[in-house]
Amino acid sequence: MVTALGGLRICDFSGQLAGAGATRFLAAMGAEVIRVEDPVTQGYWDALRGMPPFVDERRGTDYGGPFNNHNVEKLGITLNLRTDRGKELLRRLIAESDVVTENFAAGVMERLGFPYAVMRGIKEDIVYVSNSGFGHSGPYRDFKSWGPLAQACCGLAFATGLSGRHPAGIGYSYMDHHGGNVMAIAVMVGLLHRNRTGEGQWIDISCTDAGALLNGPALLDYTVNGRPLRRPGSPDSNRSPHPLMAPHGIYPSAGDDNWVAIACRNDGEWESLSCVIAADWCADQRWASLAGRTAGQDELDALLGGWTGSRDRFEVAAACREAGVPAAAVQRPSERIDGDPAGTDWGLWPTVTHSKMGKVRVDGIPVHFSKTDWVIRRGAPCLGEHNDRVFRDLLGCTEEDLRSLREDGVI
């Protein structure tokens, strides 16, 4: 089968999700992604290798559920870079690669003996992509980071919460996902440029810069109008100042911790919603205009919440949408994954086969390509699972070499 990135080889030091998420996508598109891991620490420079959830009672470096999710379709090798023979094998691997990726803190590749200048000496057109919390320049370049820290420092966590309360933050490593997405973009930028000019480069991502891109209108409201997001009553991310909409919120519904989101984009949609609700309070002339609905939004939200509160959230959402009003139940993981045909119709939850964990469902890719679609079938590599394949078949090591590399703790 023709794949979009067939023939492309990535020497991959990335881990966690901010790095691994990038090469996961590229692997699903057909790139040969070779994860390089440390045998001495059992690959635990990526802590997710041993983290829950687990499929059963087995534990250890080959059983982490998150690691499997983030590293499907990749190959895994071990290399002890404290040894000269390990370094030599890495030089040979880089020579055979198009791209080197990593998301260590700044300075780690230098300490390993492989800064960009060395890599370029090995392969002149190498595309090297580093991804760290704060990038490799600027006063915070040596600072450590991961998802929650990055999204606090880039403005996203602040922007998420309810009026009159401390920001709630984002309840997962959103910036790990987008660190990965931006990293995939960076890799492709490097490759497109290389294919056209023959020139490689070092692309240096700052995850906090990437996060600060994701709040544009609020930021311009400050730089252009001088209006900060930190002001009384703000932010309230269940409301919509940009563009202004009202009502716009998440409302209670029947049952325990059940909620439904409803938004009216214009006066017409409010009229339609009024017809669905069919209550006297809807006729209040204050609600007929956006200005009135915005000025009385607390009261309007309370009235709307009173209507939704005793009703089934899926029925409310369906009735609203039928009337042309945007609405959706807040879905639990079980509901959106196993109860919503949108995901299953898409093939969004493929099952992979992992050498030790067996069959496990994982995240799919939210994009389909008409001619070179993605493939996710193989689970994440166990530690050193593809040593023979890579060192023998790619780098030309003999069986004798492999035996001695193992005995000497190099691989």
Place this chain on the structure above:
Amino acid sequence: MSGPWGAEGPPGALDGVRVVELASEHGAFAGKILADLGAEVIVVEPPGGHASRTFEPFLDDLPGPERSLWWWYYNTGKLSVALDLRAEGGAGPFRELVASSDLVLEGEERGLLAGLGLHYEAFEAARPDLIWVSITPFGRDSERGREPMTDLTLLAGAGPAWSCGYDDHRLPPVRPGGNQGYHTACLWAVEAALVALYARQTLGFGQRVDVSMDAASNVTTEAATYEWLVAGATVQRQTFRHAAVRETPPRLMHAADGGSVIGALPRHAREFAAVSEWIVELGLVDEFEEFFFLEMGVQRGGVLVPEIASDPEAAAVYQAGSDALRFVAEHVGAMEFFVGAQRRGIAASVLFAPEDVIGDEHFIARGFPVEIHHDDLERSFAYPGAPFHAPASPWKVRGRAPHLDEHAERLLGVPDGGAG
């Protein structure tokens, strides 16, 4: 050279690539990124302008088609032509634009373009190298393609809202702020578009690239998804920390100046040493009752995570490390905590509002805020810039957003864009 604005410096990776974008609320960010990467992005608007020109906020709070800061941000570096695709006077020039383009980006309602004969299949035979990227709520062929939706309803249905909010579950789940459902779909659209461009370079053909906004947010919820897929467990939202299957301790700390900070709890000996030295430097040893346990943390070589549950001494040391960070935070400003902790080797962060980011010395030193000149206003404004440094093919904001139909003459050779 380097996109429509003749910007200085090396061209972007997409220099020479022409993109036709049908203006849409949910795809605009993807077009902006392609323009920042050096593509010539032509945004096609209906006569009278796209609806997003009416989106708040506005320059000086005064509405007007050229005053929407929403439009400004999501359309930097693009060119604009106004075309009525429903009339031959508009459809004809649109076909010509597509014929001269490498990539089409659109998010039209299901069936609309097919009804006008302006869908991918209408161009595919003549242009097998054309790439056609659709960003739609549930995918281009979904039966649900006409459902009304917004960023809020998208994030409610697709998972992110379930994981965000407060410990008090009488309060509703919270939407991640800033239209993140749209951003998520657009980032996926861009990485997919770049892969399709690469495949065209190497394989010679174009193709249709179909992005589902619902799918994109569904696979952007980290543990919420894999806890369910792997263990059949459901995460619950918590204030300012990850949604989790089992409740985790509070993370947020309040600094002496009212700012908020978070930090990684000490586990290694060097981290216990660093925080105890910090307390000494602040002259607060006598006020921190658990100081003894910090020293114990150094002496015992730190604590291992499994020990915390089984070994009371390890648990006391670990708790003291947590309490020590909170104690320090309460005695210093938020920035002093953030920078001081990081300089001492303890991962930490500060809760920045967007306006804090754009004025912070690190982001400025990285060149993240960029001045964009608005020749029409004879003013310049700071914009968010690039998420990465790519010296040979930079990501660069290449100019202000276009006025409505500003480039009709240049692109179509007629002053009014043929829109009638």
